[in-house]
Amino acid sequence: MPCTQPKNAARFCVGVAVLLCLGLFSIWVLVTQSRLNPAVIALLHASNLSSSEEVHGVVPQPAWSVATLAAPDLMAMSAPEEFDRETLADKIDGKADLYLACNFEKLRCQRFSLVKNPEEWLEWFEYDMGNVYNAFAVFSLQRRAEGQRVELMPYAYRTRNALFCVAGKYYVEVIGSSTGEDLAVAIMAMVSRYVSLHPDSHHEIPEVNLFCEEGLIPDSFALQVSTAFGFEKFRNVFTAEYNLGNGECLAFLTREANPESAAELTRSYGQFLIANGGKVSEISNLPGDAVTIELFGGTEIVFSIGPFVAGVHAADNGLAAAAVVNNLAECLRKSL
Amino acid sequence: MVFVTSFLEMGEGITRREFLVRFGSAAAASALVAGVGRTLYRPPSTRPGGEATSFSVRDFSVGPEINGISIMTGSDRARTFSGAVEGLGGIGRFIEKGDRVVIKVNAAFAAPPAVGATTHPELVAEVVRLCYRAGAERVVVTDNPINDPYACFQLTGIGRAAESAGARVVLPKPEFFRPVTLAGERLIRAWPVLFDPLREATKLIGVAPVKDHHRSGASMTMKNWYGLLGGRWNVFHQQIHAIIAELAALVRPTFVVLDGTVTMVSNGPTGGSIDDLRPTNTMIVSTDQVAADTAGAALLGRPLSALPFITQAAAAGLGTTDLESLKPFRDRVL
Numbered sequence: 271m272p273c274t275q276p277k278n279a280a281r282f283c284v285g286v287a288v289l290l291c292l293g294l295f296s297i298w299v300l301v302t303q304s305r306l307n308p309a310v311i312a313l314l315h316a317s318n319l320s321s322s323e324e325v326h327g328v329v330p331q332p333a334w335s336v337a338t339l340a341a342p343d344l345m346a347m348s349a350p351e352e353f354d355r356e357t358l359a360d361k362i363d364g365k366a367d368l369y370l371a372c373n374f375e376k377l378r379c380q381r382f383s384l385v386k387n388p389e390e391w392l393e394w395f396e397y398d399m400g401n402v403y404n405a406f407a408v409f410s411l412q413r414r415a416e417g418q419r420v421e422l423m424p425y426a427y428r429t430r431n432a433l434f435c436v437a438g439k440y441y442v443e444v445i446g447s448s449t450g451e452d453l454a455v456a457i458m459a460m461v462s463r464y465v466s467l468h469p470d471s472h473h474e475i476p477e478v479n480l481f482c483e484e485g486l487i488p489d490s491f492a493l494q495v496s497t498a499f500g501f502e503k504f505r506n507v508f509t510a511e512y513n514l515g516n517g518e519c520l521a522f523l524t525r526e527a528n529p530e531s532a533a534e535l536t537r538s539y540g541q542f543l544i545a546n547g548g549k550v551s552e553i554s555n556l557p558g559d560a561v562t563i564e565l566f567g568g569t570e571i572v573f574s575i576g577p578f579v580a581g582v583h584a585a586d587n588g589l590a591a592a593a594v595v596n597n598l599a600e601c602l603r604k605s606l
Numbered sequence: 607m608v609f610v611t612s613f614l615e616m617g618e619g620i621t622r623r624e625f626l627v628r629f630g631s632a633a634a635a636s637a638l639v640a641g642v643g644r645t646l647y648r649p650p651s652t653r654p655g656g657e658a659t660s661f662s663v664r665d666f667s668v669g670p671e672i673n674g675i676s677i678m679t680g681s682d683r684a685r686t687f688s689g690a691v692e693g694l695g696g697i698g699r700f701i702e703k704g705d706r707v708v709i710k711v712n713a714a715f716a717a718p719p720a721v722g723a724t725t726h727p728e729l730v731a732e733v734v735r736l737c738y739r740a741g742a743e744r745v746v747v748t749d750n751p752i753n754d755p756y757a758c759f760q761l762t763g764i765g766r767a768a769e770s771a772g773a774r775v776v777l778p779k780p781e782f783f784r785p786v787t788l789a790g791e792r793l794i795r796a797w798p799v800l801f802d803p804l805r806e807a808t809k810l811i812g813v814a815p816v817k818d819h820h821r822s823g824a825s826m827t828m829k830n831w832y833g834l835l836g837g838r839w840n841v842f843h844q845q846i847h848a849i850i851a852e853l854a855a856l857v858r859p860t861f862v863v864l865d866g867t868v869t870m871v872s873n874g875p876t877g878g879s880i881d882d883l884r885p886t887n888t889m890i891v892s893t894d895q896v897a898a899d900t901a902g903a904a905l906l907g908r909p910l911s912a913l914p915f916i917t918q919a920a921a922a923g924l925g926t927t928d929l930e931s932l933k934p935f936r937d938r939v940l
Binding site: 348359360361362363364365367368381391393412414416417429430431432434443445446447448449 | 714715716717718720721752753757761819820821822840843846872873874875876878879880881882
């Protein structure tokens, strides 16, 4: 029935005004919500974490504890800590990216001091990387050139105050507060005991043995688990450094599922280099499908043999690099 | 529109009882909505029921007429630092009698001083001593570390060095943080900042080592202010260069000290091995933190193109990458 009386019209207007206000308010809420403040997101995340404080901080110890590694000359000076993918940055800040990219799972750490000199202390870091390849990746990508090999396990070295090693799926760092001899002895003792508790500490990675020995710089192996050389399709790429006599070059190899996909990956990498400014070059007497590309003053050579994709990266001397390539091809053929 | 008209017509001939029932229902519904809104509302401060007012960090610089950089070479931190300050006209140009000084160190990690991941305690002690020699009323040393604050200040040696020189060490507590907004910027908006130690300060000095950093490329004087941020600061990691530049805009110190006696050239920011360090024997003191970091980049062997936060800060007018324009004082300690 249509409104005809003044008071109905007034009520109608009031009602419309209320609805209009509600509509404007809704629009304001939507606009404000669309302008997200990082502080809000962070505080929400913080309040979620605070309800699970056992994620980091003092935690119940697993079946065997880091403290059992400590010889009688060491005493615990902190409670064991544990960090996961969400909280790793709380311990090692921006370096967490390196570990996360290599499929990090968990970190256990604890500090110990010398009983006879509490001013000297060490911190044990045990990174659970999920498998030996991931552990080797973080080990190799941080390797110090001045490190001295430690024969306790295949992948281990020490520096003046620290020891770094791979034990199965674990990457272990033991950092000492000084270069003191007593501390160095304590570190070695801890690692020795750790090796005795981890039979897979002696697990070797077979791919590193595929590289030829001629000209190989010892202990220069590394593993990039993803986006090697900036190429998204290059995953699990092993590298090794070679001394060319008048310089060095970096050889690489990765294993595909079958020869067909290896050949395709070779073509794909060549196209990637060209798309990024590389120029195709010619060096004779290279393996079958080898592609040579000059890029940014260096020589890239990539080829496939069986399921392997291999080559050299950013070599200063193209001809010397070609020699490395041919040696590498021969080694890979023998391995098939 | 028909619905609204019909709804309004229902009011005709309403009794008092009906009015009271409807009014009560409407009041209850409003109270319920208000209660839900109040429950969901999050104030901009980190404290429950905290202030909605945003704070700002005051400008601690001593003025454009004192603008320079001093680069000393030598291996003795105390001597190179004091020599560098003399090169800028002496501590008296910056610290006056009665000043309340805050020294913002890098105590981010519970690491020994030998690995170079934090401000060296010898340098902290000398900075404190020099401030008191100039007549400072009090000196506070502070940071919001990444690891446990007590362990950080203890194991880095910073706590002991600061206190032995007469400073007070202030460890962060939740109630020391205030929401700070940097006008015109997009990241630091109502973000919790370690504010209370700065509240009554009259001078602010930043002291940081030269370090490689896995994410930003380098950690030097501008990145040092990251240690004033509270909350989940790693949310900014995806925009690391922008946040460092904003921090340089947020914090205008009296001067900064960049310790390049040793430089962590790899595996930063935590390092771990002494072999990550190179003896570069350089101490930089500057009123221009962009210039200081530019000099530090050279110690790392990094071009400025690899450190966008420096060029971004310079482009924002926060300092200069042209060191020679500041007529740097250079000397060495034998």
